[in-house]
Amino acid sequence: xELFHRVLDGDLMEATERQGMExxxxxxxxCAEKTAQLREMQxxxxxxxxxxxxxxxxxxxxxxxxxxxxGRTQRxxxxxxxAAAAAIIVFATWIGVKQFPVINGTGPDDEAMRAAxxxxxxxxxxxxxxxxxxxxxFREVFAEEVSPALQKVGILWPRTSRERGGxxxxx
Amino acid sequence: MKETDYxxxxxxxxxxxxxxAMTILRNPAEAQDTAQEALIRLWExxxxxxxxxxxxxxMRTTHNLCIDHIRRGKxxxxxxxxxxxxxxxxxxxxGPQRLAESGDLRRLIDRALDALSPDDRAVIVMREVQALPxxxxxAALEMPLGTLKARLHRARERLRxxxxxxxxxx
Numbered sequence: 429x430e431l432f433h434r435v436l437d438g439d440l441m442e443a444t445e446r447q448g449m450e451x452x453x454x455x456x457x458x459c460a461e462k463t464a465q466l467r468e469m470q471x472x473x474x475x476x477x478x479x480x481x482x483x484x485x486x487x488x489x490x491x492x493x494x495x496x497x498x499g500r501t502q503r504x505x506x507x508x509x510x511a512a513a514a515a516i517i518v519f520a521t522w523i524g525v526k527q528f529p530v531i532n533g534t535g536p537d538d539e540a541m542r543a544a545x546x547x548x549x550x551x552x553x554x555x556x557x558x559x560x561x562x563x564x565x566f567r568e569v570f571a572e573e574v575s576p577a578l579q580k581v582g583i584l585w586p587r588t589s590r591e592r593g594g595x596x597x598x599x
Numbered sequence: 600m601k602e603t604d605y606x607x608x609x610x611x612x613x614x615x616x617x618x619x620a621m622t623i624l625r626n627p628a629e630a631q632d633t634a635q636e637a638l639i640r641l642w643e644x645x646x647x648x649x650x651x652x653x654x655x656x657x658m659r660t661t662h663n664l665c666i667d668h669i670r671r672g673k674x675x676x677x678x679x680x681x682x683x684x685x686x687x688x689x690x691x692x693x694g695p696q697r698l699a700e701s702g703d704l705r706r707l708i709d710r711a712l713d714a715l716s717p718d719d720r721a722v723i724v725m726r727e728v729q730a731l732p733x734x735x736x737x738a739a740l741e742m743p744l745g746t747l748k749a750r751l752h753r754a755r756e757r758l759r760x761x762x763x764x765x766x767x768x769x
Contacts, residue, residue: 473723473727474727476708476728478614481614481617481634
């Protein structure tokens with residue numbers, strides 16, 4: 429029977445094998461009958477109609493694939509970006525703690541120290557800004573615009589360091 | 600695989616996938632769910648599945664989903680492995696032509712297929728019903744070619760005996 433299956437499979441290519449099988453089938457009615465049954469079965473199975481997928485089931489496939497809103501994918505990308513950003517922040521914080529254990533301590537004293545440092549930094553920046561604005565005010569307003577008018581009435585305002593040249597302002 | 604390719608592949612193979620699931624599971628609702636799942640999985644994996652590999656991929660996925668269903672016990676499955684093959688049938692066998700005329704042919708073939716084990720049914724359906732090439736079947740069922748052919752011969756023999764006893768084959 430093995431040979432008959434090979435015939436059905438198209439595997440029996442050698443002419444001598446095919447002829448040998450045909451000769452056997454002529455003399456062996458059992459093999460001839462089984463081969464006929466196998467061929468009949470193959471024809472019946474090949475002739476079985478497909479069972480079509482119902483239209484509503486196909487529609488559902490389209491709805492969940494090509495027709496699905498792309499927001500899901502975009503949201504997934506956004507979620508991924510947020511997750512990545514969060515991971516970077518956590519990593520950077522961890523690196524910072526490892527590199528600057530005193531400044532980045534987590535106890536109450538460390539927190540107070542950090543707050544004091546921040547306050548000092550703000551005060552320093554404020555002082556710098558005031559100093560700068562004072563210099564600008566004296567140079568741009570009093571020395572070049574207001575002072576000449578005041579000079580007419582005999583009042584001298586302090587000049588800028590550039591204009592002073594060693595003289596003292598006089599009222 | 601591009602989106603337009605996916606649409607073409609689904610249009611081309613949806614009925615094949617559904618028929619296969621139906622023949623293996625013998626349950627319309629489960630077969631429909633399984634076919635849908637396979638097609639949706641193809642969409643999810645479309646970036647890595649080329650168009651020419653879509654059919655083997657779908658058949659393998661559908662088969663695996665069917666086997667998962669069966670293993671989870673969701674579908675009643677009659678095990679036919681190891682049963683005796685006896686060529687005995689009633690004298691008044693109707694024959695395929697009369698059965699086809701009466702509409703019983705398909706029912707009897709389905710019943711004979713039901714009696715096979717899911718693995719035997721898989722090779723019979725892929726090879727004899729869907730006429731898939733051996734290489735594709737071996738890939739789908741993840742078995743060597745020699746094992747596949749041996750299984751197919753055995754499954755054919757069992758099915759032939761059943762169809763003979765039912766009077767379907769002469």
